[in-house]
Amino acid sequence: xxxxxxLSAAALLALCLFGAGSASARNEEYERLSDQFDRxxxxxxxGQHATAQMDRARAALADLKDAKRRDREYRxxxxxxxxxxxxxxxxxxxxxxxxxxxxxxxxxxxxxxxRRDAAQARAELExxxxxxxxxxxxxxxxxxxxxxxxxEGEQAxxxxxxxxxxxxxxxxxxxxxxxxxxxxxxxxxxxxxxxGGTPASADKPAPTAANRSMTLPESVFVSGKxxxxxxxxxxxxxxxxxxxxxxxxRVRVDVSAxxxxxxxxxxxxxxxxxxxxxxxxxxRVTAVGSAAKAKRVELVIQ
Amino acid sequence: MAxxxxxxxxRKIHALVVVIxxxxxxxxxPTRPPVEDLDNASRALGAARSAGAPAxxxxxxxxxxxxxxxxxxxxxxxxxxEAIQLAHESAADSELAAAKARLGKAREAVQKLSQENxxxxxxxxxxxxxxxxx
Numbered sequence: 001x002x003x004x005x006x007l008s009a010a011a012l013l014a015l016c017l018f019g020a021g022s023a024s025a026r027n028e029e030y031e032r033l034s035d036q037f038d039r040x041x042x043x044x045x046x047g048q049h050a051t052a053q054m055d056r057a058r059a060a061l062a063d064l065k066d067a068k069r070r071d072r073e074y075r076x077x078x079x080x081x082x083x084x085x086x087x088x089x090x091x092x093x094x095x096x097x098x099x100x101x102x103x104x105x106x107x108x109x110x111x112x113x114x115r116r117d118a119a120q121a122r123a124e125l126e127x128x129x130x131x132x133x134x135x136x137x138x139x140x141x142x143x144x145x146x147x148x149x150x151x152e153g154e155q156a157x158x159x160x161x162x163x164x165x166x167x168x169x170x171x172x173x174x175x176x177x178x179x180x181x182x183x184x185x186x187x188x189x190x191x192x193x194x195x196g197g198t199p200a201s202a203d204k205p206a207p208t209a210a211n212r213s214m215t216l217p218e219s220v221f222v223s224g225k226x227x228x229x230x231x232x233x234x235x236x237x238x239x240x241x242x243x244x245x246x247x248x249x250r251v252r253v254d255v256s257a258x259x260x261x262x263x264x265x266x267x268x269x270x271x272x273x274x275x276x277x278x279x280x281x282x283x284r285v286t287a288v289g290s291a292a293k294a295k296r297v298e299l300v301i302q
Numbered sequence: 303m304a305x306x307x308x309x310x311x312x313r314k315i316h317a318l319v320v321v322i323x324x325x326x327x328x329x330x331x332p333t334r335p336p337v338e339d340l341d342n343a344s345r346a347l348g349a350a351r352s353a354g355a356p357a358x359x360x361x362x363x364x365x366x367x368x369x370x371x372x373x374x375x376x377x378x379x380x381x382x383x384e385a386i387q388l389a390h391e392s393a394a395d396s397e398l399a400a401a402k403a404r405l406g407k408a409r410e411a412v413q414k415l416s417q418e419n420x421x422x423x424x425x426x427x428x429x430x431x432x433x434x435x436x
Contacts, residue, residue: 053401074387081394088401095408102415109422116426 029076030064037061037083040090050089057082182279189241213254214242216271216297226266228274239271239299240278243285250284251275252300256292265289271297335377339389343370346396355399358406366395 037057041047047054060079067075216239220232228236243251253275255268268287276282347366355363369392376385 071387074391077391078394081391081398084398085394085401088398088405092401092405092408095405095412099408099411099415102412102419105419106415106422109419109426112426113422116429 029072030061033064033076033079033083034061036080037086040083040087043090045094046087046090049091049093050086053082053086053089057086185237185241185279186244188237189244192238192241212301214239214299216299218295218297220271220297221267224263226263226270228270232274233278236271236274236278240275240280242299243275243280243301246301247281247284250286250302251280252302253285253287254290254296254298254300255288256290256294256296258295259291259293261289261291263289264291267297334382335380336382336386336389339386339393340370340373340377343373343389343392343396346393346400350396350400350403353400353403354407355396355403357403359399359402362395362399362402366392366399369395 041054041058057079060075060082064072064075064079216235220229220235221227222229253268253272255264255271257264257267265287266289268289272285272287275285343366347370350359350363350366355366369388373385373388373392376382376388
């Protein structure tokens, strides 16, 4: 009996020790997870969220507390994950609230920007409208100015045209005058030719019978020079008429200047040029200056 | 005499204990495959994948997949008790993975919106609206 009792006592002690040890191990795991959950549940922010997940975690902890030894590991695994789910869900809910607040703020900002952009667009439109108006006004003014300028230009061209007409008229008048002058010269020359035989004053040239020549007074030249004198035009006209009287013959301008041959030649040339300029045929008139002592100005028909 | 009478009764008690123990073990262990538990675990895993867990909580998602595989293996060798526990653990892992994915997404959204709002706010401050216009 005593042996049996000893054995029983030893077995009981072993069982107690084992049971106490396992109970303390279970309690340690439970305490750890329970602390973890309490920290989460008592969090001023997170504790308010994910109530369903919190309840499941709490239930899982209770299951762990009551679990049989062989289920303990399994229950602890589940409880730890349920607590993790509760924490993640609470944090997620809290962040989702934050996200929603940010989204509202985002909407408000987008609206503000849209309004600002619209206001800017309106301002820009108004600015463009004003610019267009200014451009239109400028264009109209330019149009008016152009019209005015064109009118002015027309006036100017009219003036130019009338000026041209005046010029043409003046030219025609000049031509007519020149013609009249030429006719008068011709008439004078003819008159002179008709009255050829009758000796007039010493000034009047008279062709000789033999060689038919006409003498001009030395006063047709400026004294001592080759230039023709101012009042020589009448004499020149008569000389031209004389030279042109017989178009088939040549005419020699024969000048001597008191032995100055160079002056004589220059005077002959000047007179010839004057005759040609006044209407004598250049091909038929030659100029000859001689070194004779006499002072003579003569046209000779050859 | 007394001892002689006692012995058969001890044997009877032992036999009874053995029978009861065998019966209780038989009663505790499920006799049919835990189809519903595995199905739940599978659905939880799918939900976690849909929630983006592979990207946001890869460790938890991987653990859930491994537990689910182990649960199926246990079911295969008709260790249904083990299969049930593994299926529950897998489901718990999947739920944790999904919750962490949700958290990660919320965190990203908050970061993105904070940045965006800061930019918009700066835009508004720097380019003030032409409110002064008539």
